[in-house]
Amino acid sequence: MNIALLLEMAAEAAPDRVGLVCDGKRWTYGELLSAARGAFELIVESDAQYVALLDESSEAALIAVFGAALAGVPYCPLNYRLPDADLAALLGRIAPALVIGDEERVIRVAGDQGHTIMAREEFAQKVQEIVPGEDTRETDAGEGVAIQLFTSGTTAAPKAAILRHSNLLGYILGTVEFASADEDDAALVVVPPYHIAGISALLSSIYAQRKIVMLPSFTPEAWLALVAEERITNAFVVPTMLARIVDAIERGTPAQVSSLRAVAYGGGKMPLEVIHKALELFPTSGFTNAYGLTETSSTVALLGPDEHRAALASDDPKVRARLTSVGKPIPTVELEIRGEDGQVLPVGEAGEIYVRGDQVSGEYKEKSALDAEGWFPTRDAGYMDEEGYLFLSGRADDxxxxxxxxxxxxxxxxxxxxxxxxxxxxxxxxxxxxxxxxxxxxxxxxxxxxxxxxxxxxxxxxxxxxxxxxxxxxxxxxxxxxxxxxxxxxxxxxxxxxx
Known part of the structure; x- marks a missing residue:
């Protein structure tokens, strides 16, 4: 199977349903699939070995990820916040690529690397104008590379994390029900496109047939305005974003959030004070803490809405402490805490977190990090309590x-x-x-x-x-x-x- 199947199924089931809203433009699922097939033609014509995105979130991100999947080449969104020298080095590692986004910058820092370069507007226009030919591609069995994401490289040179179609589909098919969203459901996506949370948000919303609303550049005021205008029902934020949203509401920014049923957060440690205030300011919203990594195709553990509310209301210190946990492993993932000798540690003892499952890649272009039994060492430290809740202690290296x-x-x-x-x-x-x-x-x-x-x-x-x-x-x-x-x-x- 190929992740393009997610969009094909959504477009076949509801071609006229709105699938994407970005900068005021609305795309139906049928239009998105047609654009992805146009992107497929562009990619094949360019002889690119990768499809890279150097841009904020936009329709180009969604079209490019599925166009690349149809063409059988890896999609590689890049961090546009990197210094020029670092960006040039990453572009050199994926040459020749079809690079979509900041045309002037790519020409300036990597103009001699053999890339095909298109501005976002040009790409979006061309994929709509192309009339796709007969689809004669052979869909692989899922072992091909769908996504390549460069790690942040905070302690060493960035590694190229590999996610295969089978990994991503293992996560989506194991956690999302097809066409489960109502026609009025809308997901607000503000996470950068080069982060796994942004990619998984696109894939899961497409499969659920939920309308995706993109906010290219985050401010708490713009986020709250879109929630009200588009009647957003689902959103994902990182802790610093939620802290700024809470602060904006407390300063008097208008907040019409009654439509917001589900707010997921992750990507870093959530301050206890922030989540306490958020639960009070969003009384009808269900909050979910999602813990995952690039190498695991996103989420491997969840603290759900009921657990948030129960912890907030409880007088039991152990129950209240669960607000500082990341919940329990999802059913499709195995998780263990191991000591330095590799042995599984007992409840309550801190060690390194290991995970295993179909969605777990644990693979880099340079090498695989999986052990002989398929376990991936996350390099995150943590422990599990007697009820199975996972508590993070930071990075193992920390x-x-x-x-x-x-x-x-x-x-x-x-x-x-x-x-x-x-x-x-x-x-x-x-x-x-x-x-x-x-x-x-x-x-x-x-x-x-x-x-x-x-x-x-x-x-x-x-x-x-x-x-x-x-x-x-x-x-x-x-x-x-x-x-x-x-x-x-x-x-x-x-x-x-x-x-």
């Missing part, structure tokens, strides 16, 4: 090793965030002559509060955790560094603490 004792940055951060004057916190390892590594923390003071005393913060941690967790260095900063998906950039915090 663990602080002080005198041979492993410490989770997350447990230190959670304690710091209980202080009324602390708005955000990051704990990480700093060099120590005595211990090898010690705890360093960077904290952001909440607006309207005085900066707390360092000794006060140390006593807070000493009183809640062991004395070994008390930070050796504390830095007060205006804000912590996050990427566009809301992931905390600890390496940059380490640089601040080292200075």
């Amino acid at each position: 663990v602080i090793v002080r005198g041979g004792e492993n410490m989770s940055p997350g447990e230190i951060e959670d304690v710091l965030l209980t202080h009324p004057a602390i708005a955000d916190a990051c704990a990480c390892a700093v060099p120590s002559i005595e211990w090898g590594e010690a705890v360093g923390v960077a904290v952001v003071t909440r607006e309207g509060h005085e900066q707390p005393d360092e000794d006060e913060l140390k006593e807070l941690i000493r009183g809640r955790l062991r004395s070994s967790r008390v930070p050796e260095r504390i830095a007060f900063v205006a804000e912590l560094p996050y990427n566009e998906m809301g992931k905390l950039l600890r390496r940059k915090v380490k640089d601040v603490l080292a200075a």
